[in-house]
Amino acid sequence: MKKWLTGIVVVIILSIPVLFVAWGMTWKWTSFAPGDTDAWIGFWGGYLGAIIGALAAGAIAYFVARRQIDLQAEMDNKREKQFLATQLRIQKYQEAYSLLGDLNREFVVLRMEVLKYIHKEIDLTALRTIDDKCQENIMILNRRINSLEPFIEKLPQAHKTIKANYQIMVDIIYDGYTYPESGKTIALDTSSDTFKSVSQELLMYTMHFCEDINGYLKNEINKLEKES
Template structure:
């Protein structure tokens, strides 16, 4: 259809002009018919040439604009992909660094909790271990310390459970950490049960003072240190180095 329209545009103007020249109206025009035919031929030829240039130029402009838009869109998509990859790397690095901080806080809380229990064992041993060398003031002081420690240990348990939840949550985002998170959770349950049993019995010092190194609490503390060390050395540190390296390479 488009080709047919172009054919008509090329064919009709000469035919129309040949018919118009024969009209009575054009008999008043100065000059010869041949001259007018030449004029109108040149005039129409110029119009057709200008129209052709306009059509070709418009088409070229549209094509060029299309190419530019495609280039801009492609560059935008590439930039968006780079930003998303950088965000992914940064998010992974943040999660790993957060894991470091949680593990550090977890171990610090365990240490403080264990230190409090050591004080509890020491004070109960003085009071109920057959040592009557303390004064009434010292007895009141020891009992007040024991009461404060037993009240505080509920806060330690709450904090340890909250940190354990954070460790479990972070393990969902970082590969190869779920095993360690589960082991830490199991050890924590046993540690808390042992702690509760120790605080309930004012004579628990008998078990913990006989051989403190072999006590269940110390065993759990050693397991915590072992698990967290393996987690940091075998998983988190290599992953952190890898993500930082990948992020730097992607920026280049």
């Protein structure tokens, strides 16, 4: 609707000079000017044509420039969104890397304390205290890692594997060391060799996934540097 009205207005504006010249040539007081009607029609035609041509060229230049500005703004907006998205991914990768590193350190502490208990370097009370503290810290870290799963593609499956392996280690610790008299039998084998094997597998898997996260982080940083 707006374009239709604009077209009508343009036609009217362009018609006004033509009608004015045609009308003006009928005035008696303009008869003093030398030249016949055809010559003056040619003069005014060229004169008005030049003006209309200049206006048309200016209008085209304006619309072309405006289109270029809009396209540039659109491209800048797209680049800005990509830049912000990359920054967000970097932030999430950094957070995941830090949390997984903290989680693995808790696994290391728990493993070392159980091995100390096996070698009779600490008593049962000390082991239970450390075990409770480590499990509390691990639970908090797992909750925070859960919140990052929607942002990192391979994190949900890797975290699921980490938690499953951790649960196997916890069951061995509970049945074989911290509460062997509870009567519950969750772990089939609570020997020290099995504990060492299971805990070592957990540590290595978590460490390797931390390295993967670090690799993703470096790729995103390189991408950010190219975008900027």
